[in-house]
Amino acid sequence: MAIADAAPRATAPAMPERVALLAFATDDETEATLRAGLSDTVEAMPVRRGGIRAAIRALERERTPRVLVVDLCGEGDPIGALDALAAVCEPDVTLLVTGEQSDIGFYRDLTRDLGVAEYLHKPLTRESVARVFGPRVAGMAEAPAHRGSRIVTVCGVRGGVGATTIAVNLALQVAETTHGHVGLLDLHLRGGTAAMMLGLRCSAGLRVALENPDRVDALFLERASVLASDRLRLLAADEPPEAEIAPKPEGVTRLLDLLRARCSIVVVDLPYPPGPMERQVLSLARQRVLVLGPDLAGARDLVAARKLLAGLQGNGPVLTVLNRAGAPGTLPLNMMQEGLGGLPDVVVPDLPKQLPRAANLGRPALHDSAALRKALAPLALEVGGTRPHAASRSWLGRLRERIGR
Incomplete structure (x- = not known):
């Protein structure tokens, strides 16, 4: 018997199912508004408490959802945090971001240059979540744009x-x-x-x-x-x-x-x-x-x-x-x-x-x-x-x- 045949074979871990949508919110108001705004799009809105750092920690251990919503509130280095999040995400994720900055330059940086699908600044409203995030979530079963790796x-x-x-x-x-x-x-x-x-x-x-x-x-x-x-x-x-x-x-x-x-x-x-x-x-x-x-x-x-x-x-x-x-x-x-x-x-x-x-x-x-x-x-x-x-x-x-x- 060859050595390769005699050697024990590792059992490959089973691939966990990939969830369609996952959100992280830093406060009750954000969570409630996200749920209300997307209630007509998804039956159940999985929301976890925490900001982008919580998302990074979670996705180091879990599969990336097809659509990910993260909250930048309270983050002192949003660009650095988003870069760290990119390292643990699968490339085909659709990222939706909410935060406190409302200037148009920040929005353009995120959506034109940084690969974020959509950004909404606070205070969120049910209407704005439905109008801006809704279409992205509704199309989450479709293949996202290929970013490559x-x-x-x-x-x-x-x-x-x-x-x-x-x-x-x-x-x-x-x-x-x-x-x-x-x-x-x-x-x-x-x-x-x-x-x-x-x-x-x-x-x-x-x-x-x-x-x-x-x-x-x-x-x-x-x-x-x-x-x-x-x-x-x-x-x-x-x-x-x-x-x-x-x-x-x-x-x-x-x-x-x-x-x-x-x-x-x-x-x-x-x-x-x-x-x-x-x-x-x-x-x-x-x-x-x-x-x-x-x-x-x-x-x-x-x-x-x-x-x-x-x-x-x-x-x-x-x-x-x-x-x-x-x-x-x-x-x-x-x-x-x-x-x-x-x-x-x-x-x-x-x-x-x-x-x-x-x-x-x-x-x-x-x-x-x-x-x-x-x-x-x-x-x-x-x-x-x-x-x-x-x-x-x-x-x-x-x-x-x-x-x-």
């Missing part, structure tokens, strides 16, 4: 450098640090190991999606993917070596569109060298991560990979990860720096015990290796966008930056 590709400059290990653990760390919804797409259709590293089994859904894009919708994605955690969704394949896979050009585009509507960040583990489908994904990526080993071949292949990416459409930055630094018989960091013309963006040390053991057990190495978590932290910050001054950016700023990517 950030696509991040991870590929090795040659086989066997540990790119899948980096992709899996990066996706986990971003999901944990941002509390956002992260998708992990493994495009190694034959012999991919992302699912194995997470202790999960994948279905035939990915191949179907790539070959028959007309059959793919949000429900298909829900059934074809598997939850690695409450914030990380995996879509992978396990096709036999003899499988003749014929993905259509629009297959991966359709799939990414659905993932982007579902997840704030989509990490794609790509095989190398890239074929037509992989090049298509690389041109859509907001950030492109190249993984190399600490040897002369790694330095040479990185130069070639950078040249290849420069010839593709899209201008996403290229981030380099030097994996297994310090492994016996490899080049030291100073020699790699000389060969690369500078230090790589991220250096992951050689972890000869933790990584193979974690892979064989089907348990993410990130959970047991503090060294790996520390090494990936700068990359997770870069990908997740959770930098110290992120609050100075707009609500849904990260999501709006991703439009068109």
Whole structure:
């Protein structure tokens, strides 16, 4: 019996139902007016007590509703709070906001530049809630406007450098640090190991999606993917070596569109060298991560990979990860720096015990290796966008930056 078959398989948590509407109100008057104004639109108006910070805390643990109403009253940094809320929300949420500021500039900032669907200043009236919020709530069963999300590709400059290990653990760390919804797409259709590293089994859904894009919708994605955690969704394949896979050009585009509507960040583990489908994904990526080993071949292949990416459409930055630094018989960091013309963006040390053991057990190495978590932290910050001054950016700023990517 193979080690992978003998290893215990994690049970994926069941996906909770997504509620249509949820509101947060800071006071009795706001709650009563929201209920009265929307009484003709919805039978039951779920309202929780608290402002936007209460919404952030709740949505770190729960699924995002299709329509979310939040109250900015008493919030000293509304833009920063809205930015923090964006990090924990699914990108397709329709956000309705109420607050105390009544100037037209604030309204325009929220609705034109910051991705908020509608804003109402207090005092609220039943008529204003029904007129402004009512149509948005009434149409909540319809698909909201697609805001898109950030696509991040991870590929090795040659086989066997540990790119899948980096992709899996990066996706986990971003999901944990941002509390956002992260998708992990493994495009190694034959012999991919992302699912194995997470202790999960994948279905035939990915191949179907790539070959028959007309059959793919949000429900298909829900059934074809598997939850690695409450914030990380995996879509992978396990096709036999003899499988003749014929993905259509629009297959991966359709799939990414659905993932982007579902997840704030989509990490794609790509095989190398890239074929037509992989090049298509690389041109859509907001950030492109190249993984190399600490040897002369790694330095040479990185130069070639950078040249290849420069010839593709899209201008996403290229981030380099030097994996297994310090492994016996490899080049030291100073020699790699000389060969690369500078230090790589991220250096992951050689972890000869933790990584193979974690892979064989089907348990993410990130959970047991503090060294790996520390090494990936700068990359997770870069990908997740959770930098110290992120609050100075707009609500849904990260999501709006991703439009068109």
